Amino acid sequence: MSLLYGAFQVVRAAGDAVAQLQWYATPSSQSSPGTAHSSIDDDQQQQPLSWFNVGIASLMLAINIALSVWLGLGMSKSLIVSTVRCIVQLTVLGMVLNQLFLTENPVYIFSMVLGLGTLAAFEVTYWRSKHRFPGMFAGAFVAITGSAVGVALFGNALSLNTHPAYTAQKFIPTVGMLFGANLIGVSIGVNAVMSSLDTHRDRIESALCYGASRWETMKPVVVASLKSALVPSISNMSACGLLSIPGLMVGWSLSGANVLMASRYQMVVMIMLTASTALSTMLAVIFCASVLINGTPVLRLDLLTANKPKQAASVSGASRSSSRMTLLRAGLRPKSDLYLSRNPSCVAVASTTTSSSTATIRSHSGVRLISAAAAGR
Numbered sequence: 286m287s288l289l290y291g292a293f294q295v296v297r298a299a300g301d302a303v304a305q306l307q308w309y310a311t312p313s314s315q316s317s318p319g320t321a322h323s324s325i326d327d328d329q330q331q332q333p334l335s336w337f338n339v340g341i342a343s344l345m346l347a348i349n350i351a352l353s354v355w356l357g358l359g360m361s362k363s364l365i366v367s368t369v370r371c372i373v374q375l376t377v378l379g380m381v382l383n384q385l386f387l388t389e390n391p392v393y394i395f396s397m398v399l400g401l402g403t404l405a406a407f408e409v410t411y412w413r414s415k416h417r418f419p420g421m422f423a424g425a426f427v428a429i430t431g432s433a434v435g436v437a438l439f440g441n442a443l444s445l446n447t448h449p450a451y452t453a454q455k456f457i458p459t460v461g462m463l464f465g466a467n468l469i470g471v472s473i474g475v476n477a478v479m480s481s482l483d484t485h486r487d488r489i490e491s492a493l494c495y496g497a498s499r500w501e502t503m504k505p506v507v508v509a510s511l512k513s514a515l516v517p518s519i520s521n522m523s524a525c526g527l528l529s530i531p532g533l534m535v536g537w538s539l540s541g542a543n544v545l546m547a548s549r550y551q552m553v554v555m556i557m558l559t560a561s562t563a564l565s566t567m568l569a570v571i572f573c574a575s576v577l578i579n580g581t582p583v584l585r586l587d588l589l590t591a592n593k594p595k596q597a598a599s600v601s602g603a604s605r606s607s608s609r610m611t612l613l614r615a616g617l618r619p620k621s622d623l624y625l626s627r628n629p630s631c632v633a634v635a636s637t638t639t640s641s642s643t644a645t646i647r648s649h650s651g652v653r654l655i656s657a658a659a660a661g662r
Contacts, residue, residue, distance in 0.1 A: 343368060386454050394453050398460055402430030405468045409569075413472040416479050416589040424572040425471055432565035433463035440557045445550070459554070466518060466558045470566040474514035478573045481506045482586060489584055499582035503574040510570045511563075518562045522555050531555070 346368055353360040385393060406426035410417050437460045442450035450456065482489065485506075492502055525531055526548070533554055534547045577585050 391451055394451055398434060401464050402426055405429045405464045408468060409472050411592060414476055414592060416591055418576055418588045420576060425569055428565045428568035429467040429471055432561045433460050433467055436557050436561040437463055444553045463561045466562045467565040470514045470562040471569040474510045474566040474570040475573045477510035477513050478506055478570055482577055486584060486586060493582055499578055503578055507570050507574055511566060514566045515563055518559050522559050525555055
């Protein structure tokens with residue numbers, strides 16, 4: 286704490302020293318010395334952008350399309366579709382926000398928030414995930430929307446001094462940024478959980494057979510998935526202001542606002558983004574792992590459905606393997622919650638005969654012979 290307090294005092298002293306410097310004044314600022322950050326002259330104001338300007342900017346995508354064609358990336362169609370989608374979505378959003386900012390009715394405000402949350406959950410479930418499972422849409426919606434709304438209300442009320450906290454002009458943009466960050470974190474985390482369970486399903490099945498509890502099996506997967514999902518937001522926050530100028534500060538600077546005030550707003554927003562991403566990702570990852578490792582506990586990779594036809598073969602193979610192991614485990618699971626790695630004395634030797642499957646489990650309590658159903662083969 287003392288180190289953080291000392292760093293804060295150093296930054297504050299440096300800021301005061303910079304603020305007291307005598308900067309060279311422009312002719313317009315000399316004519317009005319009391320307004321150092323006054324608005325620019327009328328003839329120097331930024332001209333409004335038209336669709337022609339957007340079209341000129343779109344021409345720069347020709348570089349990406351040329352690279353895709355030259356290197357055979359096969360991304361030309363995706364680039365064009367993404368550009369058209371971006372333009373249409375932002376146009377509709379601008380038209381809606383233009384009317385929404387004129388009202389303070391919480392019904393309209395939270396209706397739009399729920400609509401954005403629904404679109405974000407749909408994006409995670411059907412577009413950004415290789416597979417989906419029953420209840421994934423509802424879980425993603427609760428994780429993304431709940432964390433974004435909670436963090437936005439808390440931040441607006443206590444950090445951004447917005448009263449009421451759901452004021453449309455600040456609440457909607459803040460929630461929109463949180464939705465974007467949550468969507469990325471949840472997508473990475475949920476995909477990491479499903480990929481880890483599929484890759485290490487043999488090890489997970491073995492741990493469950495040896496008596497590992499549901500949480501003992503889930504915890505390593507949840508921890509690894511959270512780490513991979515939170516890396517982008519942490520890296521973005523660490524590089525903010527040093528290697529990149531955030532969008533909020535760019536917008537404020539282009540509008541002629543106080544840049545120091547914009548930097549404080551950006552600090553609050555970046556912290557809110559990181560907190561919301563961590564909360565939503567944790568909820569989604571735990572929910573995903575809880576569904577695919579149920580309360581029995583049984584690994585249920587057979588619940589996964591491929592979002593793309595070319596992935597159906599791998600999913601069906603994993604489902605058949607998981608189903609066979611599920612039937613086998615109904616008779617093999619000992620009444621113990623001890624990991625094999627934590628208890629080297631727990632040794633299992635499986636032997637298979639031509640007529641039936643027989644497993645011999647040696648544990649600290651003795652030796653037990655269990656016959657598995659032949660249907661599980």
